[in-house]
Amino acid sequence: MAGSVVQSSRSRDLDKLLLRPGNLIGANFEPGSQLRDDLQQYVKVLVIGAGGLGCELLKDLALSGFRNLEVIDMDRIEVTNLNRQFLFRLEDVGKPKAEVAAKRVMERVSGVNILPHFCRIEDKEIEFYNDFHIIALGLDSIEARSYINSVACSFLEYDSDDNPLEETIKPMVDGGTEGFKGHARVILPGVTPCFECTIWLFPPQVKFPLCTLAETPRTAAHCIEYAHLIKWDEVHSGKSFDPDDSEHMKWVYSEALKRAELFGIPGVTYSLTQGVVKNIIPAIASTNAIISAACALETLKIVSGCSKTLSNYLTYNGAEGLHTKVTEFVKDKDCLVCGPGVLIELDSSITLQKFIDLLEDHPKLLLSKASVTHRGKNLYMQAPPVLEEMTRSNLGVPLFDLMGKVLKDVVHVTGVASKNDKKTSCLRKLRVAFKGVDGVTDMDTASGA
Amino acid sequence: MAEPKVKYDRQLRIWGDQGQAALEKASICLLNCGPTGSETLKNLVLGGIGSITIVDGTKIEEGDLGNNFMVDESSIGQSKAKCVCAFLQELNDAVKAKFIEEYPEALIETRPSFFSQFTLVVATQLVEEWIVKLDKICRNANVILVVARSYGLTGLVRISLKEHTVIESKPDHFLDDLRLNNPWPELRRFAETIDLNAPDPVAHKHTPYVVILVKMAEEWAKSHGGSLPSSREEKKAFKDLLKAKMIAMDEDNYKEAIEASFKVFAPRGISSDLKQIVNDSCAEVDSNSSDFWILVAALKEFIVNEGGGEAPMEGSIPDMTSSTEHYVNLQNIYQAKAEADFKIIEERARNILKKIGRDPNSISKTTVKSFCKNARKLRVCRYRSLEDEFNSPIVPELQKYLTDEDFSVAVGFYLLLRAVDRFAANYNSFPGQFDGGIDEDISRLKTTAVGLLSDLGCNGLTLSEDLINEMCRFGAAELHVVAAFTGGIASQEVIKLITRQFVPMSGTFVFNGIDHKSQLLSL
């Protein structure tokens, strides 16, 4: 308003929160200019995804006092992004999202440094993720969330009483939206439920039974899926369907239309065909803005302690009126991902190769193509070929020897897990305990997992 | 320029071409373009709103760079409205963007007629005195008002207009109306053509559950003096009958029938929500009535007469296990009934229009059709004027909120947001706005809050010391993330109001940025 005294600092508003003591605050809050400077200088935040949520997150974090940001996204900009991904313009179509998003935010918010990574999240070494104080997730896939969750949880260490060691907790904030609905959550591995503890919140998509598609189609979607999943393979022997090829999509559309006419089923349109085949989730700017803002605010609070934090899951629904709800979910104490790790008891003579084979049949793991690391050291790596060759000779060596002859320790294993006939990349933490070592009986392993 | 259909694809899947056309016709006025206002408009501009007019009298200062993405270093000292307008235009060249470098308070005071040109006004960061004045102006001009405020870790969003009616409320979960408890002759006749005891197992497992339930309900009624199952025992017996009809374990259609059997037990007639709408005094129409209420009047006549107590049929059925042939036939039967119901309501509506002296064709066929299809989902939202709410809030509600653990922080913030405006009127700045003298501000704010509560008739109730302290700590800061949140909510509500789809929020949304236990307050 006119007449008020001009305060010239750029952090005019943020300073009120960071410099002043408060009454409703986090446990670690130490207000003062030091806190503000530390946020700027030392705190590193990783944003995963530079899409609808990611664009907002980068802007929100850059305007919340963070100056060291990195962003990772494997996608390129498409025209359909432009109704919400506000950092992109028409002339950016085709360019990597992470690079354009980082550039745009740096142009407008001076002092902010954003390092883009145009690649898949699995392409980064696990240690890459350990470099950040907190990870903000702006993803639209369950698989990607699950992967990052397993990575963040892999850094978690437990003390001998199975209590998480605070300095090994890698906090995550996670957002997701669909139309007018969304969620924001805080994950402190070992303290609050991890993504896998509450995986039931994301039920797998229901697929149409093939016999319905083939024999008793009733809806437009049935006709489309028939063309997409059955007819395509019949006609194009060996050529796989590419949803991003508009010729392929048009073919599916016209076949679906033919089938719908044959059975007298209304409603097949090109737009619906795209929607069904690509499983398009409707998305708008406002919901993304709301959810990202909640995530960025939680990031600021977790790092600075300037207020209490969300505990631990916020749902938002703006379709029918406006509903927000906070739910305090509880940890699954037997969680394979954030728990102390699956206990595997081995004979000290077991070779690394034998160990890798065991993982494939382990009922809790079903992990194939495993790469194994111990305390940051690669014991065996499936890829890249150079590393594979370097570590191949370890396969014949007993694991006990490779692990420095300790009786019990943690190893990290990455590989492909199969769950419900689906294969996903994953990272698991295992507690390996050796038996049959001369002269030693280990009481600790008797207690089990 | 990109093909708009492609650019807007992800939102067209939500509100369709009609919703998009409404957005593209709308003109929005924004008062104050700090981060709350800027973020609100950003979300609307991206979605292709028709035109925006930004009103703000301030110049950009250093502090604005820390909370508003739409201003940058090179524009310090320039008009904030101009700078924000230029950035927003960059986001979408299909939007007509204008700015006026003036304080909103001055416009409200000197040119109230200015606001009547807009579809909707978004007022951000205005204090109570001006909000009340603006609300009166907007109500008189039939302009929708959306108020948004960000203040430290709290904020609020409030819609104000006399009445908002929705045909396409698009609820998430809404029970379909298959009329299984009251089938009409064509549906009954169709069911008669199918034999549930047919020996062919393929035909047996492809009989749609609608047919199974219509037939079984009829059979039940015959042996129970014409009535359907109503007691718990009867319902169980009915389900057991269904189970007994199964000839194989994998008959999904019978499983669906058992699951859907409650549709047979459901009471006939319209819901209490719809009853309330058809009995609203607005359904007594005259030449001033809106199209919506004329259609409600026609609907009311239909329910009493041809409908036999029921709303018109919607014309679509959910997917269910069935042979293609049965399913398509069934769909046609429901569609034919819906078409017949629509014809009757249309004629009744045209007659009503004639009676009140309006052109009988002034409501389009498409509108009547959509009205009939959504008749069971109609929504009417009414909002108290801000002056009424501020001067005489519903005290019992207020007291209830203050003593309810889930609401106490939100209502505390609501009252403190009012108290800081009083404070500012008395002391020329917000509590804690400037460094130094915080302790004095805390005790002043406490006194102000006590005075406010007593004016509202809530003597004896107090606000928590912690909240008062926090409010002074906030010092009227407009944090970017809080602004992005409240601005996001405000834009979401604007979209619902303009597309006339979905249901806008009721009451006042109070943001609680401490633990996210935000609440809607009806006061």
Ligand SMILES: [Zn+2]
């Ligand atoms: Zn877990």
